[in-house]
Amino acid sequence: MDTIFYNGTIRTLDKAFPEVSAIAVKDGVVIAVGSDEEMLAMATENTKKVDLKGKFALPGFADSHMHLLIYGTYTQRIDMTNAKTYAEIKEWCKADAPKAREEGRWILGSCFNQDYWTDTNKMPDRHDLDEIADDVPIFLERACGHICLLNTKGLQVCGLWDEKEETTKETLDFGPDGRPNGYIRENTRLVPKGIIENFSIEEKKNMIATACQNALKQGIVQVHTDDFNVIGDNDVEENLQVFRELDEEVRLPIRICQQSRFLTAAGLQEFIDRGYKAGSMYTKHFKFGPIKIMADGSLGARSAAMRQDYANAPGERGLLLIPDDEIRAIYEIAHKNGFDVVNHCIGDAALEQALDAIENAIKKYPRADWRHGIVHCQIMDEALQDRFAKMNVLAYVQPVFVKADSLVVDDAVGSELAKQSYNWRRYIDLGVHMSGGSDCPVEPFDILPNIYYAVTRMGFSGKPWYPENAVTLDEAVRMFTVEPAYASYDEATRGTLGVGKYCDMVVLDKNIYEEPIEELLNTSVLMTIVDGEIAYAK
Ligand SMILES: [Zn+2]
Structure with a gap:
């Protein structure tokens, strides 16, 4: 036994033992959970004992879509x-x-x-x-x-x-x-x-290392991050070197699931030809995740691709950034090589293009397990949501976006479509695997406020925006723990504090399940634990 964390209120999110006061860890993995007496009885003379002082703990937080390097x-x-x-x-x-x-x-x-x-x-x-x-x-x-x-x-x-x-x-x-x-x-x-943005490798390493330290302060133990071809062309090998060296130098304290961005089918093919494998671990903390592409722009810039004209700009429908045949080729290449694709889609025309391309790829190259996902999935009516759910596509949403978007969506698409959109309540009811992210640096990667927006749908004006589309607190917590682990095929090893999983944990100064929801904005992270080690302590 390496470490015992005891005297806590530990919500494991694991059905077998939902709440325990102590956890025993060996080699970074949870080997037993239970009462203080039970766990402490297992201690040997070399066991480290960490007193959680009655504080509340959850599985460590994860952000399912952000941009670590851009944040840097x-x-x-x-x-x-x-x-x-x-x-x-x-x-x-x-x-x-x-x-x-x-x-x-x-x-x-x-x-x-x-x-x-x-x-x-x-x-x-x-x-x-x-x-x-x-x-x-x-x-x-x-x-x-x-x-x-x-x-x-x-x-x-x-x-x-x-x-x-x-x-x-x-x-x-x-x-x-x-x-x-x-x-x-x-x-x-x-x-x-x-x-x-002409940075040297050393500069990039320092920026990523700083970003990871800041993430730990928010209780984050894993990020799904989109860092290739975003601040320069053809920087994949260079960025891999950045992460590799950081991990070798023990400066990569959080887990990275790389959403590997490619702008063209040819660029993706070249990457695959170099031998990179979907889901493989590159270093201890770095995993190759899905291929990331961007089908459209943003609502604010009116570049999100819509099936109908913008309500406030007749004649404008935004733009699809990747032509249909190119996007089909990207999905085919990714899918047949075992990669998933996560696709930035804000408008419903972009989403429809993506669903068509997924359908084509899975029909052409059948594969037992795939987890293609849509990042943002904002504007969509119920019929499109039904299709989305039936296909089992994953949703990667950013609850914190409602703060700003509540100011523009109704004007941009009309209230009839606005009230059906960003409908996280319905996604969950339809059984969609939906994870939460910040899209940092679009919004800060602070998890607790993001959970607050998922539950309250609070708009910038101080009024909730279609609050009937909100999720419960427990559902929101799962969007930042269990679901990101599922999205990176890590459900057997991460996401809850069940026996056999990595001991990745966050300790808070309040039990968020027992406080009024507004208190989420006043709750602090006291400790972040990765692989059973204290990576951050306030
Ligand atoms: Zn993004």
């Missing part, structure tokens, strides 16, 4: 998440300007959302940003990650200044003077990002 890069920028006005954004950038000028670098900001501002909700253009500085390039990324703003200098530095509306292949908006207005969308973001 955001730690290098001005965080605009909490800006209440555009005036504040201006002030912060102005304050950074002298240093940026001196160091010959850009002014970088992320996570702004103009919908939250109280002084204006207008998206700033290059003229607005030029008022901050016209001799230093400025790059601001919206919280959704689909829109960026550049000032004139920024457009010039990254070679977009001379693009013409009639001939450009970029996703750029133009002003009345025929020049780009500084508002860039989707893949065009990669043009400035290619310049800004």
Whole structure:
């Protein structure tokens, strides 16, 4: 026996012993659960005893969709998440300007959302940003990650200044003077990002290590993270080196399920040809998860692909980022090689395209166990949900999104479709495997607030948004423990604190099952345990 955790209120989420006070661990695995007396009686002289001091514990939290590396890069920028006005954004950038000028670098900001501002909700253009500085390039990324703003200098530095509306292949908006207005969308973001995000391997390692430490503070023991081809092209081998070296140096304290992103079928084929196997462990804490693709954009940018026109923009239906034949090819290649695909779909047209492609792949290459999933699955009517559930596709949802999205969805798609969408209650009732994530850095990866939004559906305005579509507290907790383990084929080894599973555990300062739901926002993580070892203690 290596360690006994005792004197706790441990909710195991395991049917055999739902609540115990003590857990015995050997080689990182739970070997027995029960009362303090029973467990302590098993101790030998070398057993470490950890007193949980009556506190409440759960299986360690997992985030089923986020971007660890992008989050890492955001730690290098001005965080605009909490800006209440555009005036504040201006002030912060102005304050950074002298240093940026001196160091010959850009002014970088992320996570702004103009919908939250109280002084204006207008998206700033290059003229607005030029008022901050016209001799230093400025790059601001919206919280959704689909829109960026550049000032004139920024457009010039990254070679977009001379693009013409009639001939450009970029996703750029133009002003009345025929020049780009500084508002860039989707893949065009990669043009400035290619310049800004030119990190060395050491820099990437430090950013990921910091990100993991911050995740531990939130009780997170596993992340499903999307890190390939997101801050540079063809960086798979380099990023694998980053994770490999970190794990070898014992600097990768949490489990990584890599949602391996590829932009084309050819890129995916090349990856598979190099011998990488679905579900295999690359290092102790790094596992190859599903292939990640992105079928559409975001609601805020009106680039989510819809079957009907946007209610607030007749004639517009967003855009499918991958053509039908390409997406079919990606699913076929992945599926026949044992990989699943998780696909970013926000609009119902994207979702329908994905379900068609899954159906085609499973018919063509039958496979006993597959767990293709849809990340976000936001806009869909009940008929599409029924099809989704019947096919047994997994849902990866972000409860915290209702805070911001409650401000825009009804206007974007009309209330009839809005009230059917984001319907987590119905997904669970239909038996869908639904896990929870943050899409960090779109939203912070703090799990407890995310659980709060799943249960309350609280909108930014302070009113719950279609609260009848909410889930129960226990269902929400499972979305961040049991379900992410299922999504990474780890249900036999993780997700609950049953005997035979890894001892990954989070200790909280309150029993969230006995407190009013609002208390989730005031609950702290006291300890995070991975492989039976205390990886974080407050
Ligand atoms: Zn994402």
